[in-house]
Amino acid sequence: MGIKRYIIFSIIYLAAISVYVYSLSGESYALNIATLSLDLPIAAWIIIPAAILFIASSLHMMVYGFKDFLSQRSLKKDFETFKNVLARKILSEDLEATYKTSWFQFLGNSLKILHYKMPTQATTLNDEQIDSLMQIVQDIDEGKVVELKKYKLSAENQLKEKVARNKLTQDPKYASVILKECQDETSELCHDAYFAFLRYASFDEIKKIHFAPTKEMFRVLMERYLDPEDKFDMPLESIEELLMQFKATREDYLELAYEIKVKLSPDAWMALFEKLYNSPDHTEVSDAYLFVLYELQMIDKIREILENSEEGEFVKFKTLLFLKDHGKNVNSGIFLRFA
8 A cells, every 4th residue: 555545544434533532422522630630531541542553654655665666766777877887788888886775786796797698589678778788799799890889988999890890891992981990900900901902002001001921911912913904013133132121031032033923023033033143142042043043044054153153052943953864854943842
């Protein structure tokens, strides 16, 4: 029963008793205590104890009703706070919050150690805000591009990275936007954006991105450089610099000599590897240089280098010359690279 009903019905009840008793006897009764004398109708004396009980019980119900009101209000506020924290958790963000009730303090602390993962089956919490955020995360996981600015996520938020990756997948030229914001070239997103950028940008644009040259990066550039349908151009001097910067191996130089042959004239081909051979890193270039000499049939120069070599050096080239001297022609590119 509500407090209002209790008061109304109690007053009606007390009034009914008063009228009934008064109808039976309208006499008065005087209560004398020391010098104090109180003269009241008998009906009033009967109602006074009930009225005192009514007042006390009403005050009791009001106090505990007010306490229950405060408790319910705290629960409601904690519930709203918890929903806000849950919403941020779904967006891969942590939100510090204070709860007034022990129940939500436990739930709040438990939420801190949990990570949100999309359910495998369709799930709804019957809350418009939470369900919409769950749908956003699902869309991102499915490769869609979602606008997240209004949620004010932190710079390192993984959902922002996923959206950037989705944009990059849909539009490789979005790589330039990602690279402008990259602080760490070793991050996976920056790495992927950089290699997407390598596949469409000009060499001058690529030089402006100060990523450390790697063998993988060099291979991408060479694929474009050697592709007759790609208008990508790269100076030979830059090729030399890149080889030095990522510390190319003997195998790298030999592979380059074999591949770049179709791109350069014989004179340019020879000049490139002769210059590399005369560089401080010439020991790594020697196989490639000898290959170029062999392909250009500069046999005397090859013999001169081989005669000044150690017994165990350049075994494959010595074998090639031996076969050639005995009338056996071998595909030098295949023999040197795969034998």
